[in-house]
Ligand SMILES: O=C(O)CCC(=O)C(=O)O
């Protein structure tokens with residue numbers, strides 16, 4: 001069963017971009033303070049569509065931050081350093097000399113934190129002539145489309161989520177790996193910030209009340225199970241939750257601000273623009289402990 005996605009809007013032009021999730025929004029200017037009424041329509045659009053691409057924005061870092069603060073406190077990334085003059089904003093930069101990109105596998109943001117980011121907003125400063133799209137999946141549909149038998153199994157499982165999987169990376173820390181692979185991304189040591197957490201595999205969205213599969217690349221194993229026992233099930237849930245019919249694809253333009261709900265989606269930044277530059281300004285909003 002698909003999400004309702006049938007809210008009527010008085011202030012926004014909202015166009016769905018795939019059958020399962022995602023919408024483009026036009027007709028709003030985020031550089032000036034949005035009225036409470038406009039903001040509540042944007043919230044409805046996010047809850048209905050899970051990811052919204054707000055087109056044609058012209059924002060300073062201060063204006064992007066002011067919009068972000070309307071949603072809650074800003075979540076600081078434990079492994080990434082913010083911009084020198086705006087520590088709450090992370091510049092995601094890929095140059096033609098970089099082979100790796102940031103976020104180039106299926107995941108949901110900061111799943112390794114005890115209270116992961118509720119949402120992430122990326123504002124496109126510079127985009128390649130083609131490519132550099134971001135894929136998203138609908139994790140409500142991923143859960144709802146499981147059989148009753150598998151739902152009953154999933155409902156019991158808890159994931160152990162790890163931010164720095166240096167064991168799999170040949171003993172190289174995330175900080176060192178990123179510093180080597182992404183020339184202009186500023187990394188930091190998390191210090192004593194918690195970067196391993198246990199979460200339910202099926203979480204209830206605190207605003208919609210719907211259940212979603214909560215899985216992503218940070219999951220190492222299931223609580224109380226070995227890696228060997230966990231891996232086949234993790235592989236199944238990852239493959240199932242990223243089925244093409246649960247996805248959408250955002251094609252960026254300079255000035256697009258995309259906001260996604262990490263509580264019911266995964267995303268994947270496609271690395272298909274080897275000779276070009278891509279620059280995004282990223283802000284994450286604090287979230288609750290999953291239940
Ligand atoms: O650059 C992108 O499209 C997404 C990168 C990512 O995973 C993130 O910002 O959380």
Ligand SMILES: [Fe+2]
Pocket residue numbers: 103107108109267
């Ligand atoms: Fe991400």
